[in-house]
Amino acid sequence: MEPVLIYDTTLRDGTQGENVNFSAEEKIKIAKQLDDIGIHYIEGGWPGSNPKDKQFFDLAKQNVFNNARLTAFGSTRRPGISAAADSNLKALVESGTSAVTIFGKSWGLHVKQVMGNTLKENIAMIRDSVAFLKENDREVIYDAEHFFDGYKENSEYAMQTLMAAVDGGAGSIVLCDTNGGSLPFEIESIIKKVQLTLEDKYRQDKGLKPVNVGIHAHNDCGLAVANSIAAVQAGAVMVHGTINGYGERCGNADLTSIIPILCLKMDCPSISGENLSKVKKVSRFVSETANMIPLNNRPFVGKSAFAHKGGIHVSAIMKIPRAYEHINPELVGNKRRVLVSDLSGKSNVKFKARELGVELDGSGYDSSRIVSEVKRLEQQGYQFDVADGSFKILMEKFTEQFKPLFELKSFRVHIEKDKDRLCSSHATIKISVDGLEKITVAEGNGPVSALDNALRKALDKFYPGSLDSTHLVDFKVRVIDGRDGTGSKVRVLIESRDYNDIWSTIGVSEDIIEASWQALADSFQYKLSKMSMP
């Protein structure tokens, strides 16, 4: 089979999901990761709908994408005006992407009852809008919204809307199951009919370049992945979806399932094998950026996707992995989890140490002890793949290379709130450096801020000016297992930066202040040790 084009809409349709929000800067970071694994199209947003998306496209102009084409999303022109007069279409052109995606209506119900439009004007809107974008030298991807619902109600009209997009010069026509209510066998049979109609059209118009047929599925029946691959079976060559299936209601088609299925099970190597092994990393990057709890049982990329509970399965797996594993987990960057020591951990630790500049071959190094200690901490909720600042300190401690640049003696934080007044917090802290003690007090916006300020003040006595350029970039708190309410264990992740560097540190505790303290102390320790290096 031919490679299938992967079209990611995490940054646009994905953000329609409950709780999924990205800043323009976060969107750029995600787009870079998607580009890095060879995604063919990245839909950046809807520049006409909100200023944040416009900002994204401005930022995108300052970035280089090596593999992906960025697309801006919008709708067909408004009724009764020319395409050139439509401000939304103008915004699409101004976004500066070489490809543009617009959606139009396929379903009479929407055209007439929702929009109060006529069927005829709707057809003209589609053709004009696509043609306008083509005149502006854009590759045009046409999303046929509600195509399957429209087709089931009036196949002839639904097909006319598609042909209007083809006539306008669309390079791809994407059939959308917008409400997510269609079943795979319906998708397959309708796409086959669309292909026949297109073939007829090519026969009649010899000059017409064949268009790509795409699928855009939603997961309202739990069938978005199935509908996407059924479409590919029927001849679709472009699949729309989002990382982790984020999206409105029950989500969009999950690319973290579709890409492995296409590559490993359907002989459609959409991305390279090397990039496939980064899929889990990208999945985690997107869930971390969205601050969404990663779904443990997510196919292919979830923490439990290759986890085996004891007994018969484990002993079989040890002999013959494929006895209970449908693929080798490493192909998607995931790993088997069983209750036996996993030797591959050692090489990971070695690799990571080299990357962070920690010498593991000195005295005191015991790789199995490090691996088992890391595993124990990860079971407690630490996550070192997203906190390399803390991981570096941990490895230095294990290898007796750790030089504490300050020591905590004690702190006290006091928070007061009186009716109708805001909270106030102040912190006192006592630290020591080389046996010299220092006690300071500071206020702050909340206890962590008060602690941060007090610690900076104390450290400044010993390392004057050293922390002036250090800023906290992000501060994330996540309940690891929400079942114990406000007494649950929490993970605090702090991202800090100075002029040259960004580093992440982590703390885990049932106490949010304890966890914040751990992450904060690691962050300053990391910064100060970086400065004391030759």
Added chain:
Amino acid sequence: MEPVLIYDTTLRDGTQGENVNFSAEEKIKIAKQLDDIGIHYIEGGWPGSNPKDKQFFDLAKQNVFNNARLTAFGSTRRPGISAAADSNLKALVESGTSAVTIFGKSWGLHVKQVMGNTLKENIAMIRDSVAFLKENDREVIYDAEHFFDGYKENSEYAMQTLMAAVDGGAGSIVLCDTNGGSLPFEIESIIKKVQLTLEDKYRQDKGLKPVNVGIHAHNDCGLAVANSIAAVQAGAVMVHGTINGYGERCGNADLTSIIPILCLKMDCPSISGENLSKVKKVSRFVSETANMIPLNNRPFVGKSAFAHKGGIHVSAIMKIPRAYEHINPELVGNKRRVLVSDLSGKSNVKFKARELGVELDGSGYDSSRIVSEVKRLEQQGYQFDVADGSFKILMEKFTEQFKPLFELKSFRVHIEKDKDRLCSSHATIKISVDGLEKITVAEGNGPVSALDNALRKALDKFYPGSLDSTHLVDFKVRVIDGRDGTGSKVRVLIESRDYNDIWSTIGVSEDIIEASWQALADSFQYKLSKMSMP
């Protein structure tokens, strides 16, 4: 189409899922609920594998099931002994269920390399074991483990194992995609071939009663629902699955999707329409009993399954629900939700008010003032699309319908940490209800937990027992704009639940304790006002 038999294995295969555990009493409660909605078979457990499952079957004998047949699960006899001598098969008979399910091997890899058995003895084990259970007057359901993997490797042998079960007297043969790696078109084509072989057999043996063909799918490719319905398309008349798709690795086929699809979209009314409207309730009952966080975007039954965010979508569904809804949510006992966000306008606010039971038409209502106030707050960092508890309170305040059920006078939180010891927190709080004051003190894991505990203690004096069932599900903290470091504005989102309901509340402040307090106070206010409603 004929009705399809639904076979639930939540109580057995479901408990292989990470974190899914039930006591014998909890299993009985779940079985009663499944029976109540007309599930045809309920697999109670593996009496030979653990004492808890044995206890379940003892308890089950004291209960009446009106619709469902209870089944006990086990394996074929061990190699080299007679079926009558096998303690596992004996335990199955002793469990006292009228139907019994046993699994056997279809895949040479397992027979030879994992078990060290011969292909011939494996066939005998299947036939003998089924026959033994038939002799004991049991309806026998035969699970062909790894059938699809076995078939792909050696179709002839896989088929022989099935025919051994048919010869032994099995009433149903269930084809298992144990590793979850098969695709719908493979499932469909293999089942069609099985059907042809069975028809040949019926022609040869006129006395043979046709057996039911069933499907047992796992979700390792995100295709368990699709594989189940593909099997039904190909002629399967029994579907195995679990409530919420709980199960090992990526889970089993999710009956909360399959049942609605069969009933509403495939003309296979497996359970009655009245029972279908209880599916959401059963889903929640099982997640509550397992103490698992309910998945918001679960198809059909999730909190977000019919949630609408975009302004265009909302105004369309206000006119014509099917414009953006594939089914009427009430058919599965769910409901439409509108997410209020910066994308939205007046129509969202109106709809949301109606949904939350707030009367906007009374005095003091000014819809444009509410919309502009919501927008102002959202610009500050509030996000009401994810916090309907706080949104309800906000609208009540605007329309002068807010009845504060407690008032804060003041609180103090004190946090201490000494070198090498964990943090400790305690909170004192003073509240008043109808002019009566109460001051309490409590400890906690961190300041928010201490506040939570102190507030519960104080409220319990005024509303005894009211908050006992209220638990915090999730607690999220997000820095809105990280540029101000630990002094940045943070958004705290609290999700709380009781037996029937989940609600979210929000707080925004530069002070994490202030923000947490706002969300916490709203959550308890929401809960108490819900209880005081007529």
